[in-house]
Amino acid sequence: MNHSPDNNADRYPQIVTDPIERYQTLIQGVAAILWETDARGEVQAEIPQWSAFTGQPLESIQRGGWLNALHPEDRDRVRLAWQTAVERAAMAPTDHMTFEAEYRLHHRDDYYRWMRVHGVPVFDPDGTVQKWMGFHTDIDDRKNAELAAKDRAAEIERLNTLLTQMMALVDRREREIDQFTYTISHDLKAPLRAVTNLSQWIEDDLMGELAQESSEQLQLLRTRVGRMEALIDGLLFYSRISRMEVNIERVTVVKLVSDVVALLAPPAGFTIEIDPGLPILDTKRWSLQQVFSQLIDNAIAHHHRDDGNIQISSQPLAEGYEFTITDDGPGIPPAQHEFVFGIFNTLGKKADRTGMGLAIVKKIVETEGGNIELSSDLGAGTQLRFTWLTPVATALSAA
Known part of the structure; x- marks a missing residue:
């Protein structure tokens, strides 16, 4: 069956031959928001996808008004990056210039989503910038995952810092306890030794005159003093177990x-x-x-x-x-x-x-x-x- 050219044109899409139109068609198929500005970076025409997302009409986007749709914490950073890219492209049009940024964009339903924007200058045959073209890609899921991971890493670092500080504090306290235990041990054992020596001197001086019961009591006294010394040694040893090399x-x-x-x-x-x-x-x-x-x-x-x-x-x-x-x-x-x-x-x-x-x-x-x-x-x-x-x-x- 023969088909006329007109019938074929109706059945098949027209082939786009213009490079810029081909670029626009490709971007429209994969990007969330396609945008275009003049050589100075000013919006001159409607950006339907932007308006559909943000709720901003053309008059609100012009003269830098599009920045109002960005999260307040991102505006100054993106404004400076965009101005720098536009000025560099105008000053050195032969260089390959791009504009890239990530920011939170306000949705008309009152929430923000992270976007990644990529823009390139389009040059006239004489090398001057004719306009800027670019697109936004929704990266909210990936960005939130990155931020969550960064928050976790920051929390881990904070906990590690806190742990290091606590370990240093524990180490200082352990040294203080060591010193305290040593001091107590020395100060307690010295009088105990004096009691032992004194009881022995009494027994020696009264040799033959001391009643058997009294001698046994002095011996018991020395035994109890010895037990106290052993107890002090045990406490000192116990306190140092976990830190002994x-x-x-x-x-x-x-x-x-x-x-x-x-x-x-x-x-x-x-x-x-x-x-x-x-x-x-x-x-x-x-x-x-x-x-x-x-x-x-x-x-x-x-x-x-x-x-x-x-x-x-x-x-x-x-x-x-x-x-x-x-x-x-x-x-x-x-x-x-x-x-x-x-x-x-x-x-x-x-x-x-x-x-x-x-x-x-x-x-x-x-x-x-x-x-x-x-x-x-x-x-x-x-x-x-x-x-x-x-x-x-x-x-x-x-x-």
């Missing part, structure tokens, strides 16, 4: 525990069973030794018999080991399980105990990232389990 060493735990037991010298009837499979660790020897020393000493001291039994074992965890110290002593009622980990708390009437041992153990273990638990009941012995974190790659079997 301890070297990492290769530790054979079987040997470490054996050395601790030898130093504690339990009663001859006591049996202490050490699992030969205790691991070899790269860890803080001194800290781990303190934990075992306090726990084993505590189990011996609070046992109700001279022929007690203590068992020490371990099992691997994903990030370290769990060590267990089990005794067949008198046991601890469940209601007192948390009590025994407090400072100055001690069960029974052990006059030579300071009540600091388990508190020190708990603080050391938790400072190293582990935890400690107690399982016991009255008359059923006690089991203390503590986790000791260490890189799995450094944990070796001692067997």
